[in-house]
Amino acid sequence: MATIPRRVAILGGARIPFARANTAYVDQGNLEMMSAAMKALVDRFSLKGQKIGEVSAGAVIKHSRDWNLARESTQSAGLDPQTPAYDVQRACGTSLTAVSTLASRIALGEIDSAIAGGSDSASDIPISYGRNLQRIALKSARGRSLGERIAPWLRLRPKDFKPSTPGVAEMRTGLSMGEHCELMAKEWGIGRAEQDELALASHKKAAEAWRGGFYADLVFPFGGLKTDNNVRADASLEKLASLKPAFDRSGAGTLTAGNSTPLTDGAACVLLGSEEWARSRGIPIQAYLTHTASAAVDYAGLAGPREGLLMAPTYAVPQMLERAGIRLQDFDIYEIHEAFAAQVLCTLKAWESEEYCRTRLKRTQPLGSINRGKMNPKGGSVAVGHPFGATGARIVAGLAKQLADRGSGRGLISICTAGGMGVAAILER
Numbered sequence: 001m002a003t004i005p006r007r008v009a010i011l012g013g014a015r016i017p018f019a020r021a022n023t024a025y026v027d028q029g030n031l032e033m034m035s036a037a038m039k040a041l042v043d044r045f046s047l048k049g050q051k052i053g054e055v056s057a058g059a060v061i062k063h064s065r066d067w068n069l070a071r072e073s074t075q076s077a078g079l080d081p082q083t084p085a086y087d088v089q090r091a092c093g094t095s096l097t098a099v100s101t102l103a104s105r106i107a108l109g110e111i112d113s114a115i116a117g118g119s120d121s122a123s124d125i126p127i128s129y130g131r132n133l134q135r136i137a138l139k140s141a142r143g144r145s146l147g148e149r150i151a152p153w154l155r156l157r158p159k160d161f162k163p164s165t166p167g168v169a170e171m172r173t174g175l176s177m178g179e180h181c182e183l184m185a186k187e188w189g190i191g192r193a194e195q196d197e198l199a200l201a202s203h204k205k206a207a208e209a210w211r212g213g214f215y216a217d218l219v220f221p222f223g224g225l226k227t228d229n230n231v232r233a234d235a236s237l238e239k240l241a242s243l244k245p246a247f248d249r250s251g252a253g254t255l256t257a258g259n260s261t262p263l264t265d266g267a268a269c270v271l272l273g274s275e276e277w278a279r280s281r282g283i284p285i286q287a288y289l290t291h292t293a294s295a296a297v298d299y300a301g302l303a304g305p306r307e308g309l310l311m312a313p314t315y316a317v318p319q320m321l322e323r324a325g326i327r328l329q330d331f332d333i334y335e336i337h338e339a340f341a342a343q344v345l346c347t348l349k350a351w352e353s354e355e356y357c358r359t360r361l362k363r364t365q366p367l368g369s370i371n372r373g374k375m376n377p378k379g380g381s382v383a384v385g386h387p388f389g390a391t392g393a394r395i396v397a398g399l400a401k402q403l404a405d406r407g408s409g410r411g412l413i414s415i416c417t418a419g420g421m422g423v424a425a426i427l428e429r
Contacts, residue, residue: 005107009278009285010427013397014041015268016222017229018385021122024225025265030059030066030389031073033222033267034119037390038077040220041115041269045283051080053111056098057269058088059119060388060418061166063126069119089389092339093294093415093423094118095268096392100292100425102272112277116396117269118389124265125166133160170309170418172300177418178247178255178340180299180309185254185342187308188349192254195341196240199259199382202338206379207233214378218397230262230385259341264385268393270400286404287411289396291426293320299420307360310343312422313414314350318361320424328367331374332409333402335395338380339416347414377402391415396427403429 015037019025025033034057042048057070066072070085090097095118102114136152143149168176175183185195209215210227219227235258245253246260271283278285295315297307313336321328328351336344350356351367358364378398381391392415399411406429413425 006109006274008103008106008289009273009275010287010289010396010400011271011273011278011283012041012044012286012400013218013268013270013393014038014044015219015390015394015397016040016266017219017225017227018264018266018387018390019223019225019228020230020385021263021265023229024223025121026123028121028223028265029124030062030069030119030121030267031076033121033265034059034069034073034117034269035076036220036222037119037267037269038073038115038117041271042077042079044217045271048078049080051082052113052115054102054105055079055083055085055115055117056088056102057085057115057117057119058094058098058389059121060089060091060094061120061122061125063124090421090423091417091419092337092386092388092391093417093421094389094392096396096413096415096423096425097294099270099272099289099392099396100423103289103292106272106274113271113273115269115271117267117393118387118391119267120387120389121265122263122387127163127165129163130160132157136160170299172302176247177309178260181340181342182248182253182255184308184310184346186252188346190254190342190345190349192241194345195254195259196237198338198341198344199240200235200237202376202380202383203232203235205377206231206383209378214401218401228384230264231379231383255340255342259382261339261381261386264387266385266387266390268390268397270393270397284404286400287427287429289425290428291320291324293317293323293424295319295422297420307420308346309420310339310416311346311350312420313416313424314347314356314422315361316422316424317412317414318363318367320426321367324426328370330410331370331412332406333377333399333411334370334375335399335411335413336375336380337391337395337415338376338382339386341382343416347416392423396425399427403427
């Protein structure tokens with residue numbers, strides 16, 4: 001007999017304040033941040049000592065010591081040690097992918113509850129050394145005699161001590177995400193002024209959300225911080241316009257530190273469950289996760305025309321809408337990840353383009369425009385910050401709360417990721 005899928009409830013989230021890299025969390029790592037966010041969630045929903053179905057979390061930039069990040073965080077957070085956990089990684093879509101995967105298990109009846117999350121530190125980055133030093137150390141370790149252990153080190157040279165940090169360039173192109181987005185902005189004719197306007201709106205809405213208490217039960221103090229330290233309530237178009245291009249300094253660049261997400265440290269997680277599990281524990285249901293999707297583009301032109309690195313959400317969203325039987329306009333809230341203001345604007349323009357929708361998305365009609373007033377109502381990643389692995393969980397928790405506050409509605413999530421991928425989801429109440 002076929003299993004009838006169950007509805008998957010979003011019950012609430014918790015995160016620590018997001019911090020610009022090399023500020024408040026300079027001495028904190030992924031394990032400490034993920035554990036703190038998860039403990040806040042455990043405490044919020046009285047789960048201490050409880051065994052839940054599964055935990056999935058991950059980080060994009062992490063040390064080898066954090067190879068079992070989700071499992072170690074689960075134990076540090078105070079859940080029953082018999083709670084299983086595993087790591088996941090899909091660049092900026094890491095924790096939304098964790099949400100999607102765990103939701104599928106709940107829907108199929110394999111588990112009744114789950115926690116999805118993610119963490120990232122741009123301050124505590126792993127630093128490695130060259131292959132020659134690695135080979136010397138390994139050969140020395142294999143030595144059986146003192147001489148065999150010492151001999152490899154005689155080949156050591158000063159250049160072997162030159163450190164190497166994690167690269168930010170795409171392997172297939174050698175370009176950074178910002179450089180790729182500059183190419184997209186030029187291709188779509190996205191100007192500096194409209195990018196700065198979107199960035200300003202992000203800061204203003206985030207600042208107002210903080211003032212209005214929206215984040216009071218979502219963000220928990222950690223490392224001396226009580227609020228996200230990148231939000232600028234005093235942001236202005238004049239200040240944004242004064243910043244120099246960050247990725248194309250030839251004079252034609254439009255992406256700046258002000259209209260791009262900053263390197264950020266932080267962690268976030270969200271609690272999912274079946275309706276029965278939630279009700280048995282008296283936990284109110286904020287929203288339901290009804291659809292998810294993922295897509296990828298050929299950003300390096302390996303099999304055809306090169307596409308924009310961050311354009312995969314333009315594919316994922318319409319695929320999801322078709323399965324759901326709804327239109328792009330049928331949403332009350334749009335949560336579109338602001339990796340760069342230009343990326344959001346390119347995506348919206350692509351959905352409005354008859355040619356793009358016909359030639360790339362194979363649609364007879366464009367998806368059309370959205371009501372910009374419904375987009376990122378509580379601020380987006382440009383203002384709040386973007387710890388890569390944590391952003392999906394931040395958005396899911398924030399959107400679920402907004403729908404609960406409204407009492408009804410439908411929300412769209414769209415996240416672009418490195419590697420030319422995109423993930424999307426629909427939440428409803």
